[in-house]
Amino acid sequence: MERKIVDFHQDAIGDWIADLACGHSRHVRHRPPLVEHPWVTSEAGRSRHVGDVLDCVDCDRAGEVENPLEKFGRQVAVAVKFECLKAALDGYESARMSGLCHEGAWDLAIDRIKAVEIEDVIGRLPG
Numbered sequence: 790m791e792r793k794i795v796d797f798h799q800d801a802i803g804d805w806i807a808d809l810a811c812g813h814s815r816h817v818r819h820r821p822p823l824v825e826h827p828w829v830t831s832e833a834g835r836s837r838h839v840g841d842v843l844d845c846v847d848c849d850r851a852g853e854v855e856n857p858l859e860k861f862g863r864q865v866a867v868a869v870k871f872e873c874l875k876a877a878l879d880g881y882e883s884a885r886m887s888g889l890c891h892e893g894a895w896d897l898a899i900d901r902i903k904a905v906e907i908e909d910v911i912g913r914l915p916g
């Protein structure tokens with residue numbers, strides 16, 4: 790089942806993992822010549838691929854047994870988690886870059902979470 794990429798993170802050995810809108814994840818490796826995804830090694834490259842779709846085998850496997858309401862609830866939870874995390878990190882980082890101390894940056898991060906737009910969260914829901 791095709792799912793949108795909402796973010797990336799690294800595993801314990803530094804390989805990149807795409808976080809999918811459904812809450813599952815998938816490795817996206819760059820190991821030439823067998824697997825080539827050179828873009829995954831740069832921040833700019835990864836940002837360009839947020840919103841792309843990948844096939845989620847975990848969803849395919851769970852698809853037949855999962856209650857649709859549970860599935861929708863999980864998708865909403867993932868979208869909310871992602872928007873809040875992104876808001877907090879962006880807020881903290883921009884506060885620090887503009888010279889605020891840790892506490893000031895933390896306050897701004899919280900303000901950014903409070904200002905998360907519900908429309909953005911809905912926009913991240915798959916399908």
Ligand SMILES: [Zn+2]
Pocket residue numbers: 792809811812813814845846847848849
């Ligand atoms: Zn999935």
